[in-house]
Amino acid sequence: MGSIALNAADTTQGRIRRVVIAGGGTAGWLAGCALAHQFRxxxxxxxxxxxxxxxxxxxxxxxxxxxxxxxxxxxxxQEFLRAVAGTFKLSISFENWRRPGERFIHPFGTIGQGTWATPFHHFWLDSLRRGMPSELGDFCLESVASQADRFSLQTQPQVNYAYHFDAGLYARFLRGKAEANGLRRVEGKIREVRQHADDGSVASLLLEDGQVIEGDLFIDCTGFRGLLTEQTLHTGYEDWNEWLPSDRAVAVQTDAATPPVPYTRAIAHEAGWRWHIALQHRVGCGLVFSSRHMSDDEAQAKLLRDVDGRPLRDPWLVPFRSGRRLQAWNRNVVALGLASGFIEPLESTSIHLTICAVVRLIQLFPSEGITPSLVALYNDVSRQEMEHVRDFIILHYHANQRDEPMWKACREMALPESLQVRLRAWRERAHAWQDPGELFRVDSWTSVLMGQGILPGPPHPLARAIGDADLRTLLHRLRQPVQEAVAKMPSQADFIERYCKAAPGAWQTGQDVA
Incomplete structure (x- = not known):
């Protein structure tokens, strides 16, 4: 594909000096904030x-x-959490996934302590074989703290955590940082995307008010429509609906009926699942569903029937297709966020994948011109990253014992070969594999595999090398600090009050963004 020759008056031999981000929202402002911070x-x-x-x-x-x-x-x-009415997230609580009435936790922290050759779950599995009953989550601080609805940063061991926040306030917060570093924001709708005649790359954006925004590199953050990457460059899309049946969501915001818990709730229902995300000032709720098994009206009625608090606004519908753009980087357009693809929101990976893409772009930034090697490397890593997350999400749907038609179809569907290999390794030798650079670690795979009821094969032979007395001592030594640490933790609500309480009314000017 060679270097792209743009306007000779503005560039030298394809050098990239003007970056145009089409679209705001979380993806646009993440990109803008990071690029402005790094390149200034x-x-x-x-x-x-x-x-x-x-x-x-x-x-x-x-x-x-x-x-x-x-x-x-x-x-x-602290500044960030106050600005976005944020709360802390230690885990995801999966309710009714294996079958109605059951629950398991996918924690963010390390479970127990393994060796270089043998993860901890092998020792735990062998302890069960020897008649030493316990729960896998007993050895994970984040799991025990989640179940006790507690949180603190002053713990030993230290917690591994993420955030819940108001996405509109987050975009506004990032915008302030980006503009302070020199980013220029232009208000306006894009009427036309103009292309270079020689190679079809994007030359400029024509706005409805007549402004022309020229650039050397364009970042498409226009959401599902992909105004640049798809509508202009016709990049193409790989659909994953055969494995991920949910294709719609209906969302609503409610007031907070109870104090915020330090985890996301993912509650399965007959045609998908429902999320419950507690912020400082409200709760974000939504129902994800398969349109082949539930209508829009049924989904909205069910959501409003199941939420705990009073709705603060009317529900809104979000159609989507799980899948990925065939090229995340096409010519001089890099697609980010929903424009690059989407994996349904079950494990909260959308913002993470956007961040990874932005970091990758900074690492491979084509200052002296776009070359085929940069584009190929960027696209290959992007594909692998998306497929890894895809397989992990498919696992949740596939491993179930529910009776409804959608869940039965998921249980019986043919799986990607990459996921089949992982499942065979688990069923045959209790291996939960993790490649370098993957988001979901061995402990994540183990938590979901066990929680969904997929029985492992015999554990690693090294686990059997420890005698019963030493194994009991090991388990006690690992479990006791977790129990002691959680016992000292305050509730999340109490911790937030002291650490990062948002000012009353500070969130009222926030807008909803993806």
Whole structure:
């Protein structure tokens, strides 16, 4: 594909100096904030968004790597949490997934302590074989604290956590940081995407008011429609609906009937699942469902029937297709957020995948021109990242013992070969594999595999090398600090009151964004 020759008056041999971000929301402002922070005086960065264009409005739950990203941006945690009415997240509580009435926790922390060769769950499985009953979560601080509805940062061992926050307030917070570093925001709707005649790459954006925004590199954050990557460049889309049946969500915000818990609730129902995300000032709720098994009206009625608090606004519908754009980077357009693809929100990976994509773009930034090697590397890593998350989400749907038609179909469906390999390794030798760089670790796979009732094969032979007395001592030594730490923790509500309480009314100017 060679270097892209743009306007010779503005560039030298395809050098990238003008970056244009099409669309705001969480994805747009994450990109703008990170690029402006990292490159400051080296790039001319413009973000185009319109307050008249609605956004999805449900991206309120995250995973722990966001804290590393915030440190990179030099964001103060207390300032951030006060600005976004944030709460803490230690885990996800899966309710009714295996079958109605059952619950398991997917914690963010380390479970027990393994060896270089043998993860802890092998020792735990062998302890069960020897008649030493316990729960896997007993050895994880985040799991025990979640079940006790407690949180603290002053613990030993230290907690691994993520956040719940108001996505509209988060975008506003990031915007302030980005503009302080020189990013220019332009208000307006995009009327036309203009392309270079020679290679079809994007040259400029024509706005409805007549403004022309020229650029060398364009970042598409226009959501599911993919105005640049799909409507203009016709990149193509790989649909994963055959494995991930949910294709719609209806969302609503309610007042907080109870204090916030330090976990996301994911509650399965007959045609999908429901989320419950507690913030400082309200609760974000939504019902994810398969349109083949539930109508929009049925979904809305069920959501309003099942929520605990008083609705603060009318429910809104979010159609989606789980899948990925065939190229995350096509010519001089990099698609981010929903424009690059979407994996349904079960494990709160949307913001994380956007952050990973932004970091990858910074690492591979084509200052001296776009080359095929950069594009190929970026796209290959993006694909692998998406497929890993996809397989983990498929596992939740596939491993169930429910009787409804949708769940029965998920249990019987053919799986991607990559997931089949993982399941065979678990069933044959209790291996929960983790490749370098994957988001979901061995402990994550183990928690869901055990929670969904997929029985493991015999554990690693090294686990059998420890005598009964030593194994009992090991289990006690690992479990006791967890119990002692949780006993000293305050409730999350009490911790937030002292650490990061948002000012009353501070959230009223926030807008919903994806």
């Amino acid at each position: 005086q080296q790039l001319d960065i413009t973000l185009v968004e319109s307050e008249q264009i609605g956004t999805v409005g449900v991206g309120e739950s995250t995973v722990p790597p966001i804290r590393t990203f915030h440190r990179f941006l030099q964001i103060d945690e």
